Amino acid sequence: MTERLVIRGGYVIDPANGLEGIHDLYLAEGRVAGVGTAPDGFTAERVISAEGRIVCPGLIDLCARLREPGLEHKASIASESAAASAGGITTLCCPPDTDPVIDTPAVVNLIQEKAQQIGKVRVLPVGALTRGLKGKDLSEMSALKRAGCVALGNAHSPMANTLVLRRALEYAASHDLLVVIRPEDPWLADRGCVHEGPTATRLGLPGIPDAAETVAIAQVLALVEHTEARVHFAQLSCARAARMIAKAREKGAPVSADVAAHQLHLSELDIDGFNAMCHVSPPLRSPGDRDALRAALKSGVITAICSDHQPHEPDAKLDVFPSTEPGMASLEMLLPLTLKLVDEDVLSLSQAIALVTEGPASIMGIETGSLAVGAPADACIFDPAHIWKVDSSFWRSSGRNTPYWGQSAKGRVTHTVLGGRVVFELQPPLE
Amino acid sequence: MIPTQTANLQLDSSGRLKHFLTVEGLSRELLVKIMDTAESFASVTEQTVKKVPLLRGKTVVNLFFENSTRTRTTFEVAAKRLSADVLNLNIATSATSKGESLLDTIRNLEAMHVDMFVVRHTDSGAAHFIARHVAPHISVINGGDGRHAHPTQAMLDVFTIRKYKNDFSKLKVAIVGDILHSRVARSEIHALNTLDVAEVRVIGPKTLLPAAVESLGVSTFHNLEEGLNDVDVVIMLRLQKERMSGAFIPTEHEYFACFGLTEKRLACAKPDVIVMHPGPINRGVEIDSQVADGPHSVILQQVDHGIAVRMAILSMAMRPDLEASAGDRS
Numbered sequence: 103m104t105e106r107l108v109i110r111g112g113y114v115i116d117p118a119n120g121l122e123g124i125h126d127l128y129l130a131e132g133r134v135a136g137v138g139t140a141p142d143g144f145t146a147e148r149v150i151s152a153e154g155r156i157v158c159p160g161l162i163d164l165c166a167r168l169r170e171p172g173l174e175h176k177a178s179i180a181s182e183s184a185a186a187s188a189g190g191i192t193t194l195c196c197p198p199d200t201d202p203v204i205d206t207p208a209v210v211n212l213i214q215e216k217a218q219q220i221g222k223v224r225v226l227p228v229g230a231l232t233r234g235l236k237g238k239d240l241s242e243m244s245a246l247k248r249a250g251c252v253a254l255g256n257a258h259s260p261m262a263n264t265l266v267l268r269r270a271l272e273y274a275a276s277h278d279l280l281v282v283i284r285p286e287d288p289w290l291a292d293r294g295c296v297h298e299g300p301t302a303t304r305l306g307l308p309g310i311p312d313a314a315e316t317v318a319i320a321q322v323l324a325l326v327e328h329t330e331a332r333v334h335f336a337q338l339s340c341a342r343a344a345r346m347i348a349k350a351r352e353k354g355a356p357v358s359a360d361v362a363a364h365q366l367h368l369s370e371l372d373i374d375g376f377n378a379m380c381h382v383s384p385p386l387r388s389p390g391d392r393d394a395l396r397a398a399l400k401s402g403v404i405t406a407i408c409s410d411h412q413p414h415e416p417d418a419k420l421d422v423f424p425s426t427e428p429g430m431a432s433l434e435m436l437l438p439l440t441l442k443l444v445d446e447d448v449l450s451l452s453q454a455i456a457l458v459t460e461g462p463a464s465i466m467g468i469e470t471g472s473l474a475v476g477a478p479a480d481a482c483i484f485d486p487a488h489i490w491k492v493d494s495s496f497w498r499s500s501g502r503n504t505p506y507w508g509q510s511a512k513g514r515v516t517h518t519v520l521g522g523r524v525v526f527e528l529q530p531p532l533e
Numbered sequence: 534m535i536p537t538q539t540a541n542l543q544l545d546s547s548g549r550l551k552h553f554l555t556v557e558g559l560s561r562e563l564l565v566k567i568m569d570t571a572e573s574f575a576s577v578t579e580q581t582v583k584k585v586p587l588l589r590g591k592t593v594v595n596l597f598f599e600n601s602t603r604t605r606t607t608f609e610v611a612a613k614r615l616s617a618d619v620l621n622l623n624i625a626t627s628a629t630s631k632g633e634s635l636l637d638t639i640r641n642l643e644a645m646h647v648d649m650f651v652v653r654h655t656d657s658g659a660a661h662f663i664a665r666h667v668a669p670h671i672s673v674i675n676g677g678d679g680r681h682a683h684p685t686q687a688m689l690d691v692f693t694i695r696k697y698k699n700d701f702s703k704l705k706v707a708i709v710g711d712i713l714h715s716r717v718a719r720s721e722i723h724a725l726n727t728l729d730v731a732e733v734r735v736i737g738p739k740t741l742l743p744a745a746v747e748s749l750g751v752s753t754f755h756n757l758e759e760g761l762n763d764v765d766v767v768i769m770l771r772l773q774k775e776r777m778s779g780a781f782i783p784t785e786h787e788y789f790a791c792f793g794l795t796e797k798r799l800a801c802a803k804p805d806v807i808v809m810h811p812g813p814i815n816r817g818v819e820i821d822s823q824v825a826d827g828p829h830s831v832i833l834q835q836v837d838h839g840i841a842v843r844m845a846i847l848s849m850a851m852r853p854d855l856e857a858s859a860g861d862r863s
């Protein structure tokens with residue numbers, strides 16, 4: 103049930119509309135009905151007091167694995183929807199590497215219907231670029247688009263060769279479909295599990311050079327010029343990659359990029375002691391790479407921060423480092439890690455909010471991520487100063503595979519509103 | 534940064550050796566103590582009854598997930614000379630092939646009330662992982678994990694160097710060959726730097742040197758003659774063919790032509806140079822037989838020293854109460 107809601111007295115930050123200040127927000131019929139001034143004849147069914155809080159569009163996460171269908175021993179759409187709404191996320195894109203793969207409309211429908219039944223977060227599937235993610239045969243892109251896929255990608259699976267990549271980009275372009283590329287050359291990545299650098303050398307772990315990323319980007323950029331496809335590079339991890347994207351964008355190439363929140367705070371140094379919680383793909387790279395990624399956010403080269411959420415069962419991380427599964431559970435850390443960039447004077451609060459609202463919305467071409475009158479009534483209310491402990495008392499995700507477990511995080515969501523419905527409310531309320 | 538997991542995993546609350554996983558991070562004093570203790574055990578091997586009752590009643594499990602003859606045998610001999618019971622488990626293909634996780638394997642062995650695991654594994658970090666999850670009374674010794682560390686080999690190598698060269702601080706040591714895949718090289722570099730050697734050099738083609746290898750505190754050479762110039766110790770590494778899945782070198786023939794240790798090349802080093810090799814050696818691939826069997830070679834002495842050094846490490850880890858010279862106890 104949507105309600106006629108007033109979010110009263112909050113500090114509204116809406117980068118998409120250049121709005122920043124204390125305003126009342128009026129929501130009705132699942133849409134934003136007014137900002138600052140009540141629409142004619144508006145009567146509120148519910149008032150949420152947001153004094154001392156930030157009110158912003160619901161967060162948009164460009165990459166979060168829900169593990170359903172097929173990997174329910176790790177997580178489910180229900181558990182991860184709860185985690186998303188507790189993290190202030192109202193829209194998320196799930197990559198196609200489910201089991202079965204998102205390469206038919208049936209799988210798209212299954213995910214969307216289940217997500218809608220649960221009703222806590224808008225789930226936008228990214229369809230498979232190739233059938234079964236095998237990198238050989240094109241998927242039925244048009245059918246996937248009609249079924250509701252916002253973009254197509256091949257997740258972490260490589261393409262068989264550059265000819266298939268070229269054809270995939272061309273065919274996607276003919277249907278005006280965005281292609282999401284996680285750039286990694288499989289030959290250069292080999293069987294690496296960490297960044298090829300001093301820490302890998304010291305620990306004797308097989309490394310993945312940053313060239314694995316830049317070589318893959320160079321290939322795609324050359325083909326973008328040839329095919330005029332729209333490409334989004336997902337989860338950049340190194341300075342050279344950011345520089346390449348900057349140059350391509352300067353030349354007017356239709357490309358965009360995002361970065362995973364953990365890449366902005368952690369580095370190869372954090373895997374010391376074989377910390378499997380920091381085993382991620384792409385790997386945590388050098389402190390210099392991390393700083394360059396931060397700079398690329400500031401300069402507008404990278405326009406979105408995602409969670410790259412990958413929940414795992416405990417056993418997935420209970421093994422010798424190279425045998426553990428990569429990935430962090432991070433839906434509930436997206437906002438705190440983004441706000442940390444404000445605390446560390448990397449970004450202004452408005453810039454930070456833009457990177458998880460307006461930025462990803464504009465990459466995907468979706469109407470959420472804005473509090474303009476008429477926009478979907480998706481909002482996040484949070485206390486930027488509240489410090490909480492990352493532990494089982496609050497964590498909603500089925501995956502507890504995070505290096506932040508047991509530590510303090512700053513920035514706590516108090517309410518999440520989806521299409522005018524309050525889908526998350528912090529209990530007990532903050533003082 | 535998040536808090537690191539390494540904080541003194543190897544040492545107990547009194548700073549004594551609990552596990553021996555890597556040389557990295559251990560103090561110079563501790564390394565010297567290991568060598569001194571090994572010195573005291575050396576005489577045991579010369580006695581008629583080659584046993585001391587230091588570890589009587591203790592059970593040592595050789596848990597080898599990767600094939601090994603030399604290391605496993607010397608650990609077994611060392612444990613038996615300390616009067617421990619030894620259980621050899623060769624899990625070359627691992628119990629995990631039957632679906633059992635590494636942790637379950639460890640838990641099952643723990644249930645047999647063992648006191649120590651000597652672990653060899655194909656993956657870097659295996660010994661750390663096991664040490665972090667074993668019961669508090671169990672010690673873990675790293676018998677070689679992936680490319681990461683082979684600390685007992687490094688200790689027997691520096692012990693051997695000490696036998697022939699008095700002052701570490703004046704030494705130039707060259708490590709030659711496949712550094713990229715070598716856990717021995719990594720451990721040796723840490724040990725030599727901890728013992729304040731004047732210079733550690735690594736020599737090999739770029740394809741066999743790990744990224745940012747200088748960060749380990751070494752200087753790099755891609756030309757063998759240049760690298761061997763004026764060195765006191767040469768440590769040759771085996772060309773680890775079983776680890777090679779990419780195009781690291783064109784052929785063994787070319788490798789020997791560029792990086793094989795011959796008498797002529799050895800002449801670039803100091804006249805009293807010693808030549809070492811952790812074994813097994815590939816004659817004609819990384820080392821010429823005339824050098825391997827020649828007057829500068831101390832390769833067989835290394836094997837002999839391996840037993841005393843491992844006796845020292847086993848006794849120090851399992852009997853931290855023994856502060857005095859263990860070899861005197863009988």
